[in-house]
Amino acid sequence: VAWWSRFPFEPVDDERVVVHLRRRERLLLATVVARARESLLSPADPTLQRLFPTAHPDDPARQAEWEDMARDRLLEARFAAFDVIEATVDDEELTVDQLMVWSQGLNAIRLLLGTALDVSEDLEEVDEDDPNVADYAVYDYLGYLVDGTVRALSTHLPPDGGA
């Protein structure tokens, strides 16, 4: 069975999820998280802006207030997510709460990478001499993982939505 033919996260009960990742996938994740952490520590990086969207596009004064209120908290939330992924990257099992943090953290990394690659909605073929070919592969792989977190976590949502 090839690794891509199965789901990466398998719910076992109400609180736990088994992680089906090979060692080299875990090593890749650790590398990718470390690289994202470096990006967040480089405020000049323009791709970072994607993690801090504008809340009030038509009101500069309110937007300035918003940034004062939200930016540091959003930054801290990403560092906290990276901490959790790094601390549990070799674990065979995660709690559902930990997997929620993985989902947000991996999605944030995918946003950074996709912004840097300037991806469009329809993934096109990558040129064989494109210097970013490895980054496209990591981007696709992160999509597979984020989708895997959603599959596993969706089993923990109330079926009728409750709203």
Added chain:
Amino acid sequence: MPSPAEVESPTGDEVLDPDRPWVVLVWNDPINLMSYVTYVLQKLFGYSLEKATTLMLDVHEKGRAVVSSGPREQAEMDVFRLHEHGLWATMQQD
């Protein structure tokens, strides 16, 4: 007869009711997965899979969708949580 202080002075279109509800919009972006956006809307707002999928498809096909509305503080909290999850959300007064 009301005293002058009790009469609202009409000043044309500029009179805005500060209590008008705010709406929270999610905008389309080329990176977030459709499954992830649907999941986040279910998780944050308690929407059914059906309703969250409809909103996600509105975002995908029409470019944006109103995902919640309410007082300013509630809208700010919703926008913050959407940003925390990487969705592209804005708020405006209805």
